[in-house]
Amino acid sequence: xxxxxxxxxxxxxxxxxxxxxxxxxxxxxxxxxxxxxxxxxxxxxxxxxxxxxxxxxxxxxxxxxxxxxxxxxxxxxxxxxxxxxxxxxxxxxxxxxxxxxxxxxxxxxxxxxxxxxxxxxxxxxxxxxxxxxxxxxxxxxxxxxxxxxxxxxxxxxxxxxxxxxxxxxxxxxxxxxxxxxxxxxxxxxxxxxxxxxxxxxxxxxxxxxxxxxxxxxxxxxxxxxxxxxxxxxxxxxxxxxxxxxxxxxxxxxxxxxxxxxxxxxxxxxxxxxxxxxxxxxxxxxxxxxxxxxxxxxxxxxxxxxxxxxxxxxxxxxxxxxxxxxxxxxxxxxxxxxxxxx
Amino acid sequence: xxxxxxxxxxxxxxxxxxxxxxxxxxxxxxxxxxxxxxxxxxxxxxxxxxxxxxxxxxxxxxxxxxxxxxxxxxxxxxxxxxxxxxxxxxxxxxxxxxxxxxxxxxxxxxxxxxxxxxxxxxxxxxxxxxxxxxxxxxxxxxxxxxxxxxxxxxxxxxxxxxxxxxxxxxxxxxxxxxxxxxxxxxxx
Numbered sequence: 001x002x003x004x005x006x007x008x009x010x011x012x013x014x015x016x017x018x019x020x021x022x023x024x025x026x027x028x029x030x031x032x033x034x035x036x037x038x039x040x041x042x043x044x045x046x047x048x049x050x051x052x053x054x055x056x057x058x059x060x061x062x063x064x065x066x067x068x069x070x071x072x073x074x075x076x077x078x079x080x081x082x083x084x085x086x087x088x089x090x091x092x093x094x095x096x097x098x099x100x101x102x103x104x105x106x107x108x109x110x111x112x113x114x115x116x117x118x119x120x121x122x123x124x125x126x127x128x129x130x131x132x133x134x135x136x137x138x139x140x141x142x143x144x145x146x147x148x149x150x151x152x153x154x155x156x157x158x159x160x161x162x163x164x165x166x167x168x169x170x171x172x173x174x175x176x177x178x179x180x181x182x183x184x185x186x187x188x189x190x191x192x193x194x195x196x197x198x199x200x201x202x203x204x205x206x207x208x209x210x211x212x213x214x215x216x217x218x219x220x221x222x223x224x225x226x227x228x229x230x231x232x233x234x235x236x237x238x239x240x241x242x243x244x245x246x247x248x249x250x251x252x253x254x255x256x257x258x259x260x261x262x263x264x265x266x267x268x269x270x271x272x273x274x275x276x277x278x279x280x281x282x283x284x285x286x287x288x289x290x291x292x293x294x295x296x297x298x299x300x301x302x303x304x305x306x307x308x309x310x311x312x313x314x315x316x317x318x319x320x321x322x323x324x325x326x327x328x329x330x331x332x333x334x335x336x337x338x339x340x341x
Numbered sequence: 342x343x344x345x346x347x348x349x350x351x352x353x354x355x356x357x358x359x360x361x362x363x364x365x366x367x368x369x370x371x372x373x374x375x376x377x378x379x380x381x382x383x384x385x386x387x388x389x390x391x392x393x394x395x396x397x398x399x400x401x402x403x404x405x406x407x408x409x410x411x412x413x414x415x416x417x418x419x420x421x422x423x424x425x426x427x428x429x430x431x432x433x434x435x436x437x438x439x440x441x442x443x444x445x446x447x448x449x450x451x452x453x454x455x456x457x458x459x460x461x462x463x464x465x466x467x468x469x470x471x472x473x474x475x476x477x478x479x480x481x482x483x484x485x486x487x488x489x490x491x492x493x494x495x496x497x498x499x500x501x502x503x504x505x506x507x508x509x510x511x512x513x514x515x516x517x518x519x520x521x522x523x524x525x526x527x528x529x
């Protein structure tokens with residue numbers, strides 16, 4: 001085994017563990033930020049400042065009884081959470097999160113901080129996110145409960161509707177960057193305009209960024225678009241009948257999807273690991289800071305905005321977001337044609 | 342090695358699609374088959390086609406299939422035994438027709454397979470490798486050499502969309518649709 005191969009395997013395991021950890025951290029952040037916004041204390045008993053609360057949550061989930069409704073389809077009922085979690089993990093595989101590095105001279109040749117470098121990375125993410133809908137739909141159907149089914153159907157309708165705007169917002173960036181590889185896209189955002197404004201695509205594609213974030217929230221089923229699990233209407237939506245570990249798989253998938261969408265948004269619009277002060281080899285610190293900022297924004301949104309009505313969601317998706325995304329793409333393409341790439 | 346794995350998965354999954362009684366499982370197995378096919382595309386150095394296969398077929402079309410199967414709520418297909426239970430003569434007749442049609446289809450498929458397998462060379466040799474590997478090359482040939490078929494396909498899809506909208510409308514099309522009336526189509 002060459003050192004590069006060992007490093008690659010190590011990196012893959014590292015990404016896997018960090019994604020798991022990020023979900024645990026997000027649980028804590030979600031609770032603390034919610035408490036801040038509602039003028040409460042939030043978790044403070046388990047560990048210093050309640051930092052071990054996610055651990056307590058995980059142990060609680062592990063020791064709960066695994067329940068399955070008698071009328072449920074046993075195979076699909078077990079398969080659905082696995083699909084959801086697998087899709088969530090798989091999408092991060094093509095996301096680069098740092099510049100090439102030799103790990104302080106440990107390797108002879110530099111290695112990319114990315115599990116798999118695919119030249120159609122953007123499309124791969126899009127494909128995997130379109131697969132993740134199966135986890136939710138199958139969970140809804142196989143539970144054989146009306147709340148679950150409604151949640152599953154809502155989610156598939158919602159994800160199909162917002163996927164279009166999501167894809168068109170991506171296309172704007174792809175047209176400017178002239179590449180489908182996330183590494184290329186990030187590298188094209190290095191440097192600055194006029195010496196101070198970073199060359200991030202968010203400044204070229206402000207509308208695209210807004211559309212991407214909105215559709216991203218809808219894709220990850222977060223408030224104010226959390227219809228698949230709208231508590232007041234559907235008990236808990238598609239995961240009503242799930243308990244213990246299979247429930248926590250959905251929970252995990254939701255948080256990992258958030259992290260992935262934030263990471264992709266960072267790579268596409270916020271210049272990835274490029275930033276001032278730090279050297280290129282420590283760019284992943286910038287990457288983490290940017291992802292954390294977007295994740296905080298996610299949580300902030302959830303506890304600030306009330307849920308839309310379902311027909312409003314559909315109207316907004318098809319009659320507002322999609323036309324804007326199409327116009328954005330047309331204007332971008334015309335701009336690239338006029339000014340040159 | 343990987344080729345045989347993907348090939349085996351694709352064939353077994355496709356066979357199981359028609360061997361299932363529960364249509365939901367058929368849909369899922371078809372998705373597995375599409376996944377294996379896209380693996381084959383990756384082995385052919387065509388990652389773009391592989392990903393598009395997943396996005397379009399597995400991600401979009403099959404979701405709609407699943408949607409329809411769930412909403413129709415058809416848990417079981419009629420099997421031979423169901424068809425041959427006494428007192429369902431009409432069904433029996435339909436069964437005989439279906440069997441004859443199925444036989445015809447099978448013969449057609451075998452002839453086609455035989456033709457495809459014995460035809461030496463085939464079209465695949467005509468494509469130079471970079472033209473399928475690079476997205477730019479695919480785009481260029483799509484909008485130059487194949488512009489007409491491309492546009493015709495898009496018009497076909499547009500016609501299908503308009504047709505679906507017309508069919509899905511419950512009330513007749515009038516000059517001024519009354520908004521908010523019961524059963525108006527804008528309520529999802």
